[in-house]
Amino acid sequence: MRLTTKRKQILDLLQNTKAPMSATTLSECLPDMDLVTIYRNLDLFTQEGLVKRLQFDDEALYEFQETPHHHAICENCQKMIHFSVPEKQLKKLIVLEGFDINSIDITVKGNCVHEAS
Numbered sequence: 001m002r003l004t005t006k007r008k009q010i011l012d013l014l015q016n017t018k019a020p021m022s023a024t025t026l027s028e029c030l031p032d033m034d035l036v037t038i039y040r041n042l043d044l045f046t047q048e049g050l051v052k053r054l055q056f057d058d059e060a061l062y063e064f065q066e067t068p069h070h071h072a073i074c075e076n077c078q079k080m081i082h083f084s085v086p087e088k089q090l091k092k093l094i095v096l097e098g099f100d101i102n103s104i105d106i107t108v109k110g111n112c113v114h115e116a117s
């Protein structure tokens with residue numbers, strides 16, 4: 001893949017923003033780029049494994065993951081927690097006869113627990 005100026009702009013933005021972003025948010029930050037270009041490049045990055053595509057309800061978010069990890073989302077405040085679990089242990093838990101697991105993505109939904117003061 002050739003790293004054109006446009007591609008670099010999108011990648012840099014994803015890398016510098018610590019949170020996953022939707023294509024719409026990206027296009028708001030990159031007003032010179034049209035949405036089609038952004039989508040096309042996001043697809044390319046996903047295929048190349050540079051960026052992870054996360055599907056949350058009806059929204060797709062794109063995240064630059066330095067290390068592979070999973071997500072927990074609070075259904076009240078939408079806060080997102082990034083966490084990792086040893087992949088070996090996960091694979092042991094999921095028993096699928098005649099199936100080789102390549103990757104596992106976990107999205108946990110719940111609520112933030114606020115300590116009573």
Ligand SMILES: [Zn+2]
Binds near residue numbers: 020063069070071082
């Ligand atoms: Zn994350």
